[in-house]
Amino acid sequence: MATHHQVLIIGGGTAGIMTAAQLLQQKISNSIAIIEPAETHFYQPAWTLVGAGTYDYEKTGKPMASIMPKGVKWIKDKATGFDPDNNAVLTLNHGAVTYDYLVVAPGLAYDFSLVLGLxxxxxxxxxxxxxxxxxxxxxxxxxxxxxxxxxxxxxxxxKCGGAPQKIMYLADSHFRKTGVRDKSNVVFATAGSVIFGVKEIAKTLMKVVDRKDINLRFHHKLVAVDAEKQIAWYELAKDVTAGGCVVMSGQDEGKFIDKAFQYNYKDVKVIRDGKRYGIHYDMLHTAPPSVAPKFVKESVLVNEAGWVDVNKHTMQHNKFKNIFSLGDVAALPTAKTGAAIRKQVPVVVDNINLMIQTDKLGSKSYNGYSSCPLVTDYGKMVLAEFDYDNNFTPDPKLKQMFISDSSKEHWRLWMLKKFMLPYLYWNKMLKGIDV
Incomplete structure (x- = not known):
């Protein structure tokens, strides 16, 4: 039997729960449903700390039932497709669920086929x-x-573009503590051309890289992982400087280094195979290749890149006016973080409120704010806050924590990451309280 709700939300992650909670808190709608199959809701930002042995994994998850806002109908099911012309979402077990307004926030999915062998x-x-x-x-x-x-x-x-390097900084510290760092090389290989897109933050991170003696390798596109031989295979996304030997393996590798490719060169074992360039590893940490979930990617809602096609300031769908999308699945040119969602939710909620009342959008606009808490050591952190134009945009609330410049490493920012943010997340953000 089909069910109908004024506001239907796909996803019980940060974006879905916060949106529902704020709609209820502000008494905008009392007919809200969330489609979410998972039993557990995780606070994923703490997983960086779990991976470094300084946070308990068990404490990062809570039963979905305990955080589902009271008054919201939880449809414990998987969304399988969309029928926007008939205002319906198709589900695995509940048939079609219809809506007046739809919020698409299922997060992203991992597609391991994009990196061979991974x-x-x-x-x-x-x-x-x-x-x-x-x-x-x-x-x-x-x-x-x-x-x-x-x-x-x-x-x-x-998710959180800085996460692959945060764990590196913490691992380096641990290696020093256990005495293995002096017989190790720490290498960061990225397809990007800089350590971080925000100048003020990049400046600080380069100092951390110097302090920790890390080898950076840019323009490295990860294409395959050979687990048996312990080789990560890359294609170089930029032509090597003519005559430079940056990609030659062996003793000549360090002689002619194109600075756009490498910073703080280390002689690690590399293998050349045609156009591919392999780095031998004794341990490898990576993020999984990420895409929109299949039912989203194969729908009429996405743009050419496969993300939900919304206006980047209003989060309203560019074709279907009663559909909104936010969080990791939305085609917003900013970092996919919980901090971004914190600023997106009030805009979506305001727009739905005014659409219900006047069929018009509100005046609130999302400027692309996102933040990435970059843990640089045990007890140290930098907070990268930025907008669509990569401008450094610190939150004035940090001044209350006596942090005058969050682009510099600070122990108070570590306390924010480890203790304050998880507390605010579970007790305020997920309950619809604006923080």
Whole structure:
């Protein structure tokens, strides 16, 4: 039997729960349903700390039933498709669920087929990821006995773009504590051309890289992982400077280094195979290649890149006016973080409120704000806050914590990450209270 709700939300993650909670809190609608199959809701930002052995994995999850806002109908099912012309979402077991307004926020999915061999290698042996199994990451870091510790990431958009390097900084500290760092090289290989897109933050991170003696390799597009031989294969996304030997393996590699490719060169074992360039690793941490969930990607709601096609300031769908999308699945040119969602939700809620009352959008506009808490050491953190134009945009509320410049490392920011943010998340944000 088909059911109807004034506001239907797909996804019981940060975006879905916060949107429902604010709609209720502001008494905008009392006919709200959330489609979500999962039994557990995780606070994923803490997984970086779990992977570094400084946070309890059990404390990062709570039963979905306990955080579902009271007054919201929980449709415990999987969404399988859309029929926007008839204002309906198709589900696996509940048939079609209809709506007046739809909020699409299922988060993203992992597509391991985009990096050959990674799916089979992931979370086994010395290959790990905080995104999928942070407990395994900690085991890998604890058991590392030296050699090349390779930290890398795919070329797709990922949750919290800074996460693949945060765990590297913490791993480096742990290696120093356990005495294996002096027989190790720490390498960060990324398809990007800089360590971070915001100048003020990049400046600080380069100092961290210098302090920790890390080798950066840019323009490295991860294409395959050979778990048996422990090689990560890359294509170089930029032509090598003519006559430079940056990609030649062996003794000449360090002689002619194109600075756009490498920073703080280290002589690690590399293999050349045609156009591909392999780095041998003794441990590998990466983020999984990320895409929109299949039922979204194959729907009429997405743009050419496969993300939900919305206006980047209003989050209203560009074709279907009663559909909104936010969070990781929305085609918003900013970092996919919970901090971004915190600023997106009030705009979506305001727009739905005015659409219900006047059939017009509100005047609130999302400027692309996102933030990435970049943990640089045990007890140190930098907070990268930025907008669509990569301007550094610090939150004035941090001044209350006596932090005058959040682009610099600070122990108070570590306290914010480890203690305050999880508290605010569970007790305020998910309950619809604006923080």
């Amino acid at each position: 799916g089979d290698a992931m979370d086994k042996g010395v290959v790990c990821s905080n995104y999928t199994d942070p407990v395994h990451t900690w085991n890998v870091i604890k058991n590392f006995k030296g050699g090349t510790a390779l930290f890398t990431q795919p070329t797709t958009p990922i």
